Amino acid sequence: MQTVKMVVTGPFAAGKTEFIRTISEIAVVSTERRISDFTRTIKDHTTVAMDFGRITVDDDLVLYLFGTPGQRRFDFMWEILAEGMLGFIVMVDSTRSETFREAKQIIEIFRSYTDTPFVVAANKQDLEDAWPPEDLRIILELEPWIKVLPCVATDKESVKTVLLELLYTILESYDN
Amino acid sequence: MALKGRLRDISLTQLLNLIRLARKTGALTINGRDGRVELYFKEGKVIHASLNGDGDLASLLLKSGRIQESKLQALVRQLGTSDDKELGLRLINAGYVSRSDILRAVRKHTLDVVLTALTWEDGDFQFELNKPPPPGRIVVPINLDSIVREGDQRQKELVELQEELPDLNVSVRFTENPGTDLSNIKLSRDEWRVISFINPRNTLAQIARYSGLDEFQIRRIVLKLMQNGLVEIVGPQAGRPQPAPQGASISAGKQMERPPSRPARSKPKAPAVEKGVVRRLINFIRGL
Ligand SMILES: Nc1nc2c(ncn2[C@@H]2O[C@H](COP(=O)(O)OP(=O)(O)O)[C@@H](O)[C@H]2O)c(=O)[nH]1
């Protein structure tokens, strides 16, 4: 049986867990623990271990989705997670411009590990104050060939589209 | 729809660049410590600006010294309107100012406001798409390219500072024999404040916090003091293991340190799976 891995990364509360939960066939395995520091005001739980989702294609092909841990002290896990991945998705909370700088740094760090294809998901596009994907591209200083996709992580069709766009990008990477 | 945020997260240079590249039309409002700036754009060019509600023609002309206050006021009263275009026409017809005087004054004012706002390090901003300037205002389109270029330059400088002094979890101490004549060094208020906190027990991150400076400001100041031979780095306290630098970074402009990457290993280019596997994934997810 073959397993392939994709990584979902991005700043705290960008929607990584939600994204994986929406598409995974198993309940997302994530060790969530209440934390008492200031991050609590952003949401009640934060991920201290990684999220883990699964999509079974058939008897001999399984796709695993890993969400990177939400807190800085787990940064060391990024490189481990990045090892051998087919591609990665960078989730950005499009409504919280205070996280854009961090998103940019995360992209730079992942790109320093690997040339693996990736897409950026401009998440929470259902909310009124969402920055449009094309504006995010400029703020994040992404090259024109990098896909910045509108995303609503709670919506299955939207999550499918983002995954498919990443897979198309991966497919294209074979040709060059 | 509005784009919202804070300047400490997204600088005005970045915003102007966005507006220029996306050729946006609308109004950018910034509420900062020193007041409120409104910038109006049309198709990526700045066309009008106001600082704390100024920007009307009468005050611009007064500021430019092109016309006497009494004459202007009489005319404004007579006109009984706040329409700048009308006022401008009257002034031209009455021979008080020329058309180019007006355009120059408006242009200079817009640039002044933008340059002022560029010095703001914090403030809440909001960009409202397609919101026009107040009615009756005279608009002069100005290209943002050169303004943004200047802002970029400054940004690069800040990045360089970061490279020269990457770690803020170090402390500095006064050198025994400063290389320069101290009486020749002029120090700003912020620089003095930093100096007052210098102590091998205080990390630079702490000093910045105590003195209300952001990471760029503290770097700039400390590098200047180092270049003048006033202070030197002590380094993370030797012997004693430092606690993980939790909270050591300053809230403003959080900087992420890179985890050490593997030494010069070539990055994998093509994914290590068959193309067919990717196709199977695509077909399956399409059908979900
Ligand atoms: N409105 C909206 N909320 C979302 C979306 N994606 C995630 N959220 C919410 O944002 C919060 C943070 O999401 P989460 O997946 O836990 O973020 P993580 O820290 O990146 O794993 C949760 O309350 C989610 O329900 C979205 O597309 N739209």
Ligand SMILES: [Mg+2]
């Ligand atoms: Mg999570």
